[in-house]
Amino acid sequence: MPDGNQLIACHECDLLQHEVALPEGGVARCRRCGGLLYRSHPRGLERALAYTLGALVLFVISNTFPIVGLEVNGDLIQATLLGTVSMLYRDGMWLVAALLLFTTVLAPLVHLLAMLYVLLPLQFGALPRSPELVVRVLTEVKHWGMVEVFVLGVLVSLVKLADLAKIVPGVALWSFGGLMILFTAASIAFDPRQIWLKMEHAS
Amino acid sequence: MSEVTAAHHGLSLCHGCGLLTRTGHHHAGYCPRCGAGVHPRKPDSIARTWAFIVAAAIMYIPANVLPIMITDSVFGAQADTIMSGVAYLWHHGSWHLALIVFIASVAVPMLKLMALIVLVVSVQRRSAWDPLQRTKLYRIVELVGKWSMLDIYVVALMVALVQLKALATISAGPGAVAFGAVVVLTMFAAMSFDPRLIWDSMENNDG
Numbered sequence: 368m369p370d371g372n373q374l375i376a377c378h379e380c381d382l383l384q385h386e387v388a389l390p391e392g393g394v395a396r397c398r399r400c401g402g403l404l405y406r407s408h409p410r411g412l413e414r415a416l417a418y419t420l421g422a423l424v425l426f427v428i429s430n431t432f433p434i435v436g437l438e439v440n441g442d443l444i445q446a447t448l449l450g451t452v453s454m455l456y457r458d459g460m461w462l463v464a465a466l467l468l469f470t471t472v473l474a475p476l477v478h479l480l481a482m483l484y485v486l487l488p489l490q491f492g493a494l495p496r497s498p499e500l501v502v503r504v505l506t507e508v509k510h511w512g513m514v515e516v517f518v519l520g521v522l523v524s525l526v527k528l529a530d531l532a533k534i535v536p537g538v539a540l541w542s543f544g545g546l547m548i549l550f551t552a553a554s555i556a557f558d559p560r561q562i563w564l565k566m567e568h569a570s
Numbered sequence: 571m572s573e574v575t576a577a578h579h580g581l582s583l584c585h586g587c588g589l590l591t592r593t594g595h596h597h598a599g600y601c602p603r604c605g606a607g608v609h610p611r612k613p614d615s616i617a618r619t620w621a622f623i624v625a626a627a628i629m630y631i632p633a634n635v636l637p638i639m640i641t642d643s644v645f646g647a648q649a650d651t652i653m654s655g656v657a658y659l660w661h662h663g664s665w666h667l668a669l670i671v672f673i674a675s676v677a678v679p680m681l682k683l684m685a686l687i688v689l690v691v692s693v694q695r696r697s698a699w700d701p702l703q704r705t706k707l708y709r710i711v712e713l714v715g716k717w718s719m720l721d722i723y724v725v726a727l728m729v730a731l732v733q734l735k736a737l738a739t740i741s742a743g744p745g746a747v748a749f750g751a752v753v754v755l756t757m758f759a760a761m762s763f764d765p766r767l768i769w770d771s772m773e774n775n776d777g
Contacts, residue, residue, distance in 0.1 A: 376576035376583040380769040383576050400705045437731050446730035454730045460742040466750045467726050499605035506586050513716045520723025526667050560588040
C-alpha cells in the first residue's frame with residue numbers, strides 16, 4: 368500500500384506528485400490535468416477474478432449460440448458470430464472478416480484469458496509464471512476488444528431488418544449483453560498497479 | 571506550486587505497470603519490474619501520428635464514396651454507401667437510429683481526424699492554447715474511437731442474415747474495407763499521440 372511518500376507521474380501530463388493513501392473506493396486524480404492516477408479497489412482482485420470467470424462463461428455461450436434469426440416463409444436463417452465471419456470470408460471480404468474476428472472474438476478472449484492467468488494464482492497466494500509477458504500482451508490487446516460496439520451493431524441491424532422479416536432473437540443476443548457488462552466490470556477492477564504491488568509482496 | 575515533470579528529472583513512467591524508472595533524459599530503457607519498454611515520451615510521436623492521420627484521411631474518401639453494402643434482390647441490385655444507409659434509416663421512420671449511425675460512422679471519424687490534426691499542429695507550433703482543454707479533447711478522441719466500427723458490424727450481420735436465395739442477398743462492398751481501415755488507422759493515430767507533449771510545450775514557453 369502507498370506509504371505516502373512514493374512518487375508517481377501522471378500518464379497524461381507527466382507531472383510528478385506524491386502518492387497518498389486513499390479511502391475505500393477513492394480515486395486519485397492528477398492535480399494539473401485531472402487525469403486518473405490510481406484508484407482504490409476494495410477487494411479489487413477478487414472482484415476482477417469473479418467478473419472474469421463470469422465473462423468467460425458468457426463468452427462461450429455468446430460464440431456457440433445464434434445471435435439472431437430471420438423467419439421468412441417458414442424458413443429460419445440464423446447467424447452466429449463465427450458463422451458471420453466465415454460468411455464474409457467466403458464472400459471475398461477477408462479483411463472485414465479478419466477485423467470482425469479480431470475485435471469481437473480474439474481480442475476479448477486473449478484479454479479475458481490474460482486476466483485469468485494473472486488473477487487465478489494470485490488468489491491462492493502463488494505467483495503466475497512470466498507475468499511481465501502476459502501483462503504486456505494485455506496492455507496491447509485491451510484497446511481492440513469491441514464487444515460493446517458489436518452489441519449496438521446487433522441492435523441497429525435488428526431495426527433495419529424488422530420490416531423485412533420476422534426476427535427471432537437468439538440466446539447469444541442476451542449473453543452478449545451480459546458479456547458486455549461483465550467484461551467492462553472486469554477490466555475496471557483489474558488494476559495493474561495493485562497487481563504488481565501484490566506480486567512484489569508475494570515474492 | 572512547482573510544476574515538475576518526471577521527464578525533467580530523467581524519470582519515465584512505465585505504461586505497463588505504473589512504476590517510475592530512471593531512464594535519463596532522452597534514453598529509452600526497460601522497466602525493471604515488468605520488462606516493458608520505457609521512454610520519457612512516446613518515440614516519434616508527432617511523425618507517427620501524422621503518418622496515420624494522412625493514411626486515414628486518404629482512406630476516408632473511398633470509405634464514403636464506395637458502396638459498403640450491396641443488395642441483390644428480385645427488384646435488381648442496389649449499392650449502399652454509408653450516407654445512403656443513413657438516409658434509408660431516416661426515411662423509414664427510425665430517425666434516432668439514423669442519428670446514431672450518422673454520428674458513429676460519418677461525424678465521429680471526421681471530427682476525430684480534425685481533432686487529431688488540431689492537437690498535433692498545436693504541439694508542433696508550441697501553442698499556448700489551454701492545455702487542459704486539449705488534454706480533454708484527446709481523452710474524447712481516445713474514448714469514441716472504437717464506436718465507429720458500428721457500421722462494419724451492421725454490414726457483417728446483414729450479410730450473414732439476408733441470404734434468401736430467391737428473394738434477396740446482401741454482400742459487403744469495397745467501401746467496408748476502406749471504412750474499417752479508417753477506424754483502425756485513426757485508432758493507431760490516437761495511440762501514437764503523446765498527450766504529455768501538450769504540457770511540454772507549455773513549460774518551454776515559460777522558461
